[in-house]
Amino acid sequence: xxxxxxxxxxxxxxxxxxxxxxxxxxxxxxxxxxxxxxxxxxxxxxxxxxxxxxxxxxxxxxxxxxxxxxxxxxxxxxxxxxxxxxxxxxxxxxxxxxxxxxxxxxxxxxxxxxxxxxxxxxxxxxxxxxxxxxxxxxxxxxxxxxxxxxxxxxxxxxxxxxxxxxxxxxxxxxxxxxxxxxxxxxxxxxxxxxxxxxxxxxxxxxxxxxxxxxxxxxxxxxxxxxxxxxxxxxxxxxxxxxxxxxxxxxxxxxxxxxxxxxxxxxxxxxxxxxx
Numbered sequence: 001x002x003x004x005x006x007x008x009x010x011x012x013x014x015x016x017x018x019x020x021x022x023x024x025x026x027x028x029x030x031x032x033x034x035x036x037x038x039x040x041x042x043x044x045x046x047x048x049x050x051x052x053x054x055x056x057x058x059x060x061x062x063x064x065x066x067x068x069x070x071x072x073x074x075x076x077x078x079x080x081x082x083x084x085x086x087x088x089x090x091x092x093x094x095x096x097x098x099x100x101x102x103x104x105x106x107x108x109x110x111x112x113x114x115x116x117x118x119x120x121x122x123x124x125x126x127x128x129x130x131x132x133x134x135x136x137x138x139x140x141x142x143x144x145x146x147x148x149x150x151x152x153x154x155x156x157x158x159x160x161x162x163x164x165x166x167x168x169x170x171x172x173x174x175x176x177x178x179x180x181x182x183x184x185x186x187x188x189x190x191x192x193x194x195x196x197x198x199x200x201x202x203x204x205x206x207x208x209x210x211x212x213x214x215x216x217x218x219x220x221x222x223x224x225x226x227x228x229x230x231x232x233x234x235x236x237x238x239x240x241x242x243x244x245x246x247x248x249x250x251x252x253x254x255x256x257x258x259x260x261x262x263x264x265x266x267x268x269x270x271x272x273x274x275x
Contacts, residue, residue, distance in 0.1 A: 005032040014201045015049045022058030027066035040097045051201040055108040064115025084242045088235040091148040099123040108197040109133045119150040129175040130190040136172030143250030156223040
């Protein structure tokens with residue numbers, strides 16, 4: 001299948017999937033997500049590919065979700081996205097599908113990897129970062145919380161305290177700090193990024209396929225226990241967040257390139273209660 005936003009190169013049991021919107025820092029449009037869903041479904045029936053490397057074209061892995069006006073218009077026009085709750089369910093399903101791929105997955109993080117892009121990377125089995133990489137979840141700066149099922153995955157990787165720090169401050173971390181806190185497995189010079197990912201992929205090809213598949217499923221099951229409890233709540237919470245003045249102000253401030261001016265939470269509504 002031909003894709004507009006993805007490049008797929010398969011060779012000797014290894015597939016390299018490149019997010020291919022370099023002029024927009026590979027930001028995650030709805031079209032890219034729909035194509036990624038279709039590609040992940042294709043890999044389900046691909047018995048020749050055993051390792052998948054995800055990376056980005058140009059100078060970024062991905063700048064995260066595409067909040068440009070034209071992209072938002074495309075987003076709301078898709079029949080697959082009738083409302084934000086359904087979009088959250090779609091995104092959760094996609095992230096879970098990436099996590100549960102039968103193939104082993106490596107995120108080769110070149111440059112910025114923000115928001116939803118970090119969700120993709122965290123759902124890979126391994127993460128190798130270039131020394132110029134920067135990772136973070138800036139959703140809180142827009143009045144949003146981290147969604148797409150990413151919060152329990154980040155907690156599993158980093159522990160509650162560090163996960164709260166990244167999620168609640170919105171501050172990014174550089175490659176060395178990401179390695180120190182366990183967000184990535186390895187840091188290499190940018191020019192060695194894809195060779196390092198290929199080296200790991202070839203090493204994995206020498207291991208027993210069945211043992212690897214079972215080990216992956218065991219570790220995943222142990223790492224994200226009871227994640228489904230959060231999934232049930234997340235789409236409803238996201239819809240509530242979408243209706244809040246916090247998100248409206250956060251998005252408007254980003255569009256106007258100014259700091260957001262959040263208002264204090266309103267008190268309890270006053271009602272006339274009959275005596």
